[in-house]
Amino acid sequence: MTALLEVNGLQAGYGRLQVLHDVSLDVAEGTITAVLGANGAGKSTLLKALSGLVRPTGGTVTFDGEEIVGVPVESLIHRGFAAVPEGGGVIQELTVEENLRLGGLWRKGSAAKETATAIDEVYDLFTRLKERRTSHGHQLSGGERQMLALGRAMVARPRLLLLDEPSLGLAPPIVSLIMGLLRNLRDQTGLTVLLVEQNVGSALGIADEGVVVSVGKVVARGHAADLQSDVKLRHAYLGF
Incomplete structure (x- = not known):
């Protein structure tokens, strides 16, 4: 390989x-x-x-x-590159959806439609995040925050x-x-x-x-x- x-x-x-x-x-x-x-x-x-x-x-x-x-x-x-630090680095004051959109900001030449598609793919992977898309970071459990951190990284493809x-x-x-x-x-x-x-x-x-x-x-x-x-x-x- x-x-x-x-x-x-x-x-x-x-x-x-x-x-x-x-x-x-x-x-x-x-x-x-x-x-x-x-x-x-x-x-x-x-x-x-x-x-x-x-x-x-x-x-x-x-x-x-x-x-x-x-x-x-x-x-x-x-x-x-995408890096998820220890603890995930979720921004507590932002909602799940807003945190995911941040991942799209780093995509080279990213369009809003492409970011929306990538976020939908994350919701397919983590149905729990879709259910909590309007919840703020501080309202999530530890497991949900880790899912969100991973999902945000994946939005950048x-x-x-x-x-x-x-x-x-x-x-x-x-x-x-x-x-x-x-x-x-x-x-x-x-x-x-x-x-x-x-x-x-x-x-x-x-x-x-x-x-x-x-x-x-x-x-x-x-x-x-x-x-x-x-x-x-x-x-x-x-x-x-």
């Missing part, structure tokens, strides 16, 4: 604190890659560095063959979706719903997903590939099924 995203020797951090040390990975087009590791391993910093929120201090990142380090966030979105801890704080049935949706999007639309997740079982259950990070370094890479069956690796880095 062709790599849509390639990361080589990535280094990044905050001021003098270096968090990522020579991180390398690739994400094949039309696949789900799970980034796994304990709290503080550097997973969220990795996503921030890839999406332009943290400036790397070394290494390269290419998307569809083009170097993107230093490219403005707006340009990344226009190229097909991305090629690559970066997700940071989408299962955090959610009940198991909602986690299963979210993970199942990601799998369906990959299978039905060819969406490429880089998924940062502490719920290892759920992530490896839908992922094609896995990357294990510890103290800012990649300590294992491989097929998701192989990582899940590696007892020593699971005990050492994944906590089960």
Whole structure:
């Protein structure tokens, strides 16, 4: 498979604190890659560095063959990036419909009709959001907010979706719903997903590939099924 995203020797951090040390990975087009590791391993910093929120201090990142380090966030979105941060980033004062429309604002050359069609597609995926389209963000449950954050990203029709801890704080049935949706999007639309997740079982259950990070370094890479069956690796880095 062709790599849509390639990361080589990535280094990044905050001021003098270096968090990522020579991180390398690739994400094949039309696949789900799970980034796994304990709290503080550097997973969220990795996503921030890839999406332009943290400036790397070394290494390269290419998307569809083009170097993107230093490219403005707006340009990344226009190229097909979409990122859902930990907690979803839903704007509490806006309604469900208004939050979804924000996703359409980032679409390159987007027309109102195209955005409306994309929003209808999200409502087909998440019928609960359609029922609550006039509700404000602060009125939603945690699961509904996560659905909304994911739906807003999908309105932009991305090629690559970066997700940071989408299962955090959610009940198991909602986690299963979210993970199942990601799998369906990959299978039905060819969406490429880089998924940062502490719920290892759920992530490896839908992922094609896995990357294990510890103290800012990649300590294992491989097929998701192989990582899940590696007892020593699971005990050492994944906590089960």
